[in-house]
Amino acid sequence: MTLRLAMVGFGWAARSIWLPRLRRQPDLAVTTVVDPDAAARAAAEDDGVGTVLDRPDALSAADVDLAVVAVPNHAHCAVAAALLRRGIAVFLEKPVCLTETEAEELASAEKEGGAVLIAGSAARHRPDVRALGGLAADIGPIRHVRLDWVRASGVPGTGWFTRQDLSGGGVLVDLGWHLLDVLLAVLGPVEFDDVVGTTGTDFVGRSSAQAAWKDAAATGAVADVEDTVRGFLVAADGTSVALHASWASHATRDTTTVELHGNAGTARLTCTFGFSPNRVAEPVLTLTRDGASDAVPFAAEPVGAEYDRQVAALTALLADPASRGRAVDDARWTVRLIERLYASARGRTSCAVA
Known part of the structure; x- marks a missing residue:
């Protein structure tokens, strides 16, 4: 069919x-x-x-x-x-x-x-992220997670992306959604008692910080959202998460880092999510125990293969009764954290970031 x-x-x-x-x-x-x-x-x-x-x-x-x-x-x-x-x-x-x-x-x-x-x-559909998630049980219980996605120059060029009334937020809604979705895929729907966030706007108005690999920036476009967010989340059992997402920075490469710190080891993934050509040369996943680090193999795939995987699964997902309600459940958890991070950031002066 x-x-x-x-x-x-x-x-x-x-x-x-x-x-x-x-x-x-x-x-x-x-x-x-x-x-x-x-x-x-x-x-x-x-x-x-x-x-x-x-x-x-x-x-x-x-x-x-x-x-x-x-x-x-x-x-x-x-x-x-x-x-x-x-x-x-x-x-x-x-x-x-x-x-x-x-x-x-x-x-x-x-x-x-x-x-x-x-x-x-x-x-969450990337093979390196799936391999990282597979290590969680081996090194758990997980005590701390680090989630970073920092671009060198990557403010979206499409004008509506930087307008609060059309986008609903800046980098937290954009890159931060992906990072929180990875957290959800790896740890499940952890409930956090404490959520603290800060935002920054040092780069969103700079023409040099625009993403050259997407649509050209709209001339005179409004830029009233954050380009950087940092957050710290703590659950009742002490599990903590450090989140950092930036559309632009002083870095030389667009880099994504996900670390899982467990009581039996640390798993670290370094790669570049998305389509930016200014990427880490190749994804690297390591497992560190007792002072020794070893590379963890996973299947290499071309840039964007995670999107191919989603498309290939559409027919099966539509036919699976378990699909009903799953997207909303995941979105409810994710957007609740985003709202709490923004609420925390509004309670303080947006900080300058590097």
Whole structure:
């Protein structure tokens, strides 16, 4: 059976990340594109898409099996909930939602429409992250986790990304969502008693800090979100998490670091999440015990393979009854932490960061 897909939103992510991968899957067919922008619709027509619409409420469950939603963040919940209520399954790009209230709205829509919501958050699908997660049981209980994703120059060029009213937040909603999703995949839904966060805005307005590998920056675009966030989370049992995400910095490479500190050893992954060409040469995973470090092998994959893996799994996820409610549960946990980090940061003066 071939699933008929509608792409709702035809911006950079839809065109560059999702469309090529969806088209490579023999059990998927992109039949429709929905976008309010005339230029985007024209691009879809030029790309050979058969049906091009200007609004998602024109979609019907009789014509579409799954909607791939890649619209600006502020519209994620409203668009996805409306589709779900009409019985159309949704693959929703991260962030799945921006508030706990939106998470409950999605849960209600999924239940009312009987359609499944699937979350598109890629980092947990990387082979190095999966190998790291496999070490957790060997070195546990885990006492501390370090989550870093620091770009040298990587402020998103798409204008809405840096507008609070359209994005819902800055780097915490963007890169931070991926880091927290990795934490969730490795440790499960840990509840934290204490959450402290700080934010910084040293780089978001600098043209030299823009991500040259994405869309060009919009001239005169508003920049009223954070480019850097640091957080510290502590659970009742003493488990702690240090989070650091930056769109730009004084670093020379875009680097992601995830460390698991357990009572029987430390596992450390150094790599680069995402598509930036200014990457760590190759991912490295090490296990350290009693003063000795050993490299842990895992399957090497090309950049972006984690997105291929998500697309390849769509048909099976839609058919699996266990998929229902899973995306909302994960999003509820993630956005609760994001809201608490922002609430903490608002209680203090945003700090200068390097």
